[in-house]
Amino acid sequence: MVLRRGYLGSLIQRSTIGSSLSKLGTSSLASQAASSLQQLCEPSSCSDGEYADIDWNNLGFGLTPTDYMYTMKCSKDENFKQGQVRRYGNIELSPSAGVLNYGQGLFEGIKAYRRENGRLFLFRPDQNAIRMQIGAERMCMISPSIEQFVHAVKETALANRRWIPPPGKGSLYIRPLLIGSGAILGLAPSPEYTFLIYASPVGNYFKEGTAPLNLYVEDEFHRASRGGAGGVKSITNYAPALKAQSKAQNGGFSDVLYLDAVNKRNIEEASSCNIFMVKDNVVSTPATAGTILEGITRRSIIDIARDLGYQVEERSIPVEELIDAEEVFCTGTAVGVAPVGSITYQGKRVEYEMGTQLVCGKLHSTFAGIQRGTVEDKRGWIVEI
Missing domain, CATH: 3.30.470.10 (Aminotransferase class 4, branched-chain amino acid transferase, N-terminal domain)
Incomplete structure (x- = not known):
């Protein structure tokens, strides 16, 4: 469906x-x-x-x-x-x-x-x-x-x-x-x-290059649990993710989107990046509470979105909200700002809007512009070598 x-x-x-x-x-x-x-x-x-x-x-x-x-x-x-x-x-x-x-x-x-x-x-x-x-x-x-x-x-x-x-x-x-x-x-x-x-x-992290990502929501395996080390970049966080990631890639998906280990209902992050959704010009992302890595690109995109006038929420996001989202995108050092074209959860595939004039496109353009020097770096983020 x-x-x-x-x-x-x-x-x-x-x-x-x-x-x-x-x-x-x-x-x-x-x-x-x-x-x-x-x-x-x-x-x-x-x-x-x-x-x-x-x-x-x-x-x-x-x-x-x-x-x-x-x-x-x-x-x-x-x-x-x-x-x-x-x-x-x-x-x-x-x-x-x-x-x-x-x-x-x-x-x-x-x-x-x-x-x-x-x-x-x-x-x-x-x-x-x-x-x-x-x-x-x-x-x-x-x-x-x-x-x-x-x-x-x-x-x-x-x-x-x-x-x-x-x-x-x-x-x-x-x-x-x-x-x-x-x-x-x-x-x-x-x-x-x-x-x-x-x-x-x-070059690009995903084999799709700049094409939209297709994510699979994993409800059997979990990336992290409360009290663990999911909120830090420990090497121990990554090998356990390989099973779910391989399962998703063998099914033709780009990556896995994990749910919380307690309720098995709220979205957390993908194997290698944080996730955002957009609804009614409100940009939402799961709150970091010890199980989600505090991504540097994630924090930068939150700041850029607020600078551009968007309301940003860091909160628990039930997976069902993804069905009604207008846009979904991922952020990370390796992936940059990557649009999500579809998410599949329990056999249901949801597709999202694409386009450079959408929120994701504007955030990516500003983020990449700061790195390239075509957009003013007002926060002192860029360090010359």
Whole structure:
């Protein structure tokens, strides 16, 4: 049947770190970065006017190894100190490392963009640093400072800048990881932690490219439960989602939309992104309450929607409300702002309006414009590398 119808989140939201990020570029960390890159980079790989030899017109969301990665370590009773850029390659871990035995690990995702004038930018990297700190506290880990995190991301991007796609061809996806690398047998926090970053040039996350997504509502498996780690970007959140995701993809769907584990009625998020719906010019999204990841793109879209005059609600959304929604879209670092063409729930398929003049299109245009530099960045979200 087809119906066609026209304590965690608040901490990130209150952060004002982004307004002072410009100062990071003049810090001692930045000068150390410049020195280390000058020694490490070969002219052929670090030339501003050179690109890596790949097909920029056919980038998907797969791993393309780049030239360099970033690493730093600390013991359990210490703080992280200055790390270093090194050649991309495998890392060595003890078989009893905390991350391998007990899943003590976090990751983030950030994109670096190239503009028409050749300048390179990041989008709100301080928020990724804050989210990693929140996750580290939940997982009993030691995390880098905000300054260390942003510095490391910048240094990784600069070392791999020939892999940053031409304007409009994609982005350099930067993956910071924090893992319990120390050897341990009994269940306890790791005695050592490693922070590392690698990067890969990417295009669209979904195989559909820019085409509307088709989501499947999963009512058997659940992504997270209250009191768990669903609200932080723990590595343990993702492997359990593979079963439901594979089931959906084998059925021809783009991704899974999960319901809450308590009532099995309220929508939460997809496997890799947050979800929004639009009805009567009101933009609604599930409230983050420990089971939903506080997405940085999600928070940015909420701010942009309010700037554009839309009423935004963060609340519990029963799955039945999707039937009457006029628009549905997803947000995330990997997916950006992606329209949803249909949602299937208990054998019923609901299709939604499409078009650049709809709310989703306007939000996407503004969001992408801020990243490209064609829309004024009034909030200090863009950080030049």
